[in-house]
Amino acid sequence: MAALAVAVHHYTAYWALDGVHTPAYFLPHASRVTIYGFLGVELFFMISGFAICMSSWGRTLRYFFASRASRLYPAYWTGVVLTTAVTFLLPISGHIPQRVPLSWAGIGVNFTILQEPLGVPAVDNVYWTLWAELRFYLLFAIVVARGVTYQRTVIFLLSWMLAACAATSLDVPLLKTITVGEFAGYFIAGVAMYLMHRFGPTPLLWAILGMTWWVNMHRLAERVGPHGFRIPLWPAVLIVSLGYVMLVLIALDAKGRPGWRWLTIAGALTYPFYLLHQRIGYTVIRYGYELTSLPVPVLIGATVVLMLVPAWLVHRYVERPLGPRMRKALAPAART
Template sequence: MRNSTTRLYAVDGLRLVCALAVAGYHYGVSWRLDGVHPPAYFLPYASHVLIFGFLGVEVFFLISGFVIGMSGWGRSLRQFAVARAARLYPAFWVCVPITAVVVNLLPVRTGVVETAPPSPAHVAVNLTMLAEPLGVPLVDGVYWTLWVELRFYLLFAVLVWWGATYRRVAAAATAWLTASLFAPVLPGWVAQILIPEFAPYFVAGLVLFLMRKHRPTTWLWALLIACWLISLQRVTDRVASLQPGFSVPSWPALVIITAAFVVLTAIALGATDRLNLRRLAVAGALTYPFYLLHPRVGYSLMRAAHHATGAPASVLVPVTIAVVLGASWLVHRYVERPFAPLLRSVLSGRRSSKVVPSPTEPRADTSPR
């Protein structure tokens, strides 16, 4: 059995790679820089690679299953809920208004999915993180993944309440994966709970956590392989749904998702335990605010810069990523670091510690969100 509470710096690095991949997909493929021409017009070669950045979301969910098992194991239901709220809400409460302000000052009305600047009422509802189930327009389209995450947290919270043990988690993971296969014939509300499109990733992450905390067994290996095989079909379906204006082969996506399974399996089994690059913890800490800020804020900045300077996409994309990373560091340093412990203390009903940990200090929670 390996230490399941040691910070895994490789996971931090993998999280940032996923966030950058998603940003590459959004900036290079999923919108039109000038509002008219398709992505391939501005990035004729890069767009054929950046298109596969959408898989960053799938890998995020794979990581999430792994680290939520790590961070939730041995906690009470209240401790688990408080930890998740303190992790998610401080940055979210700042990034949502920032996005709303930027898109109102620099609106992008063509070439994107979301064109209308959010109203104050929509912003207020979005701050609850429940805008999607309430039917309120999202301030930024990427928030859909947070609703997926919240449903996973609710499912895992049931295990925490019941008492998470090896047998219970393994049985629940098996039942969840099996039930997700029958989602098309189940009532809609059941499918909403089961998250069938992404269940294989969350389940695989939980299985890898069990392998790390206890030991690999034949059943766990079989369950992991089943998750991988189902994920190949899910990814194939996702590729088929893409409409970037050019042909997208499925085989690179299958290779990428397979590589993600292999890499996280290696991490879970201890291949990177001796990796002690604490700067990767900072990189991992930037992932969540970067993910929240990058789409609509990035679109607004790039469209304004393109109109003002005529700079090409090959320049605007990396510069915008650098700018948003800088803003993400500010959110992490001046919002998450001081206010996450404060919120945790308030929700726990205890006084906040005066010592704010360095972003490079090891932590058990390496959540991708």
């Protein structure tokens, strides 16, 4: 759901669908609702915190890094190749230029997911979230290195939240980068929710969760910001709050299995879909608009469904066969 919300947001805002007008021109009413789809990123970060804490429990540091690399890179590398190929063969112009920087050096840097800190343009704009994910992994590796326990994880969460708030208050760019800036609260909330599931809700965990909610609400206005037209803040507050409630209910499920099954099914296509949807989706919509007489809402809806196909292909023929092999190669002695 998070990736679908982000995709609809991208398809209905911020680019010139016909080369001149943004999608809001064609969808004046719907765009005022779909504009909030960017908040799917916040939900994704919470789920990530939840899932990473769950999957790293009892694991070695070597296994932790091997599992994260094997999860991130095979689909990501495929996404870089496919997106570069499509935007090279079928370039489009518009509010956001579609042709990506095609220097071999720039593409090579993109393969590392370090293009943002190195100041290299991304092949696709959505890759910025992966840099946030990488920083979260590096921070949580501190806990994994010592062995993930309830006490260590709680101390880590409190320290991280304090450092993230201090970075913003003191306006220290390096500290903001290290602490994942405005998104730290969402990762921390996800980890706290997993602790609730594993150990049961405690006043301390509720306090951490409440603290992250309050900080995230305080910073939400910066995320809403200007979007070409004024939009109210309260729907964003409601959406993020409902995300908290939904994940807390999953965390407090005594058996846990329905929640895990839902996360497993949703997660299978979410990542490759997210990697592929933006620039390739823009291309599909633009050429569909120019070559057919289909209404814009139909084009956008059809593109969302269509992009599930390459997402499934990447999951089936890249992630499933290559992920385990890469993990085994990176950590052959790790406990699986």
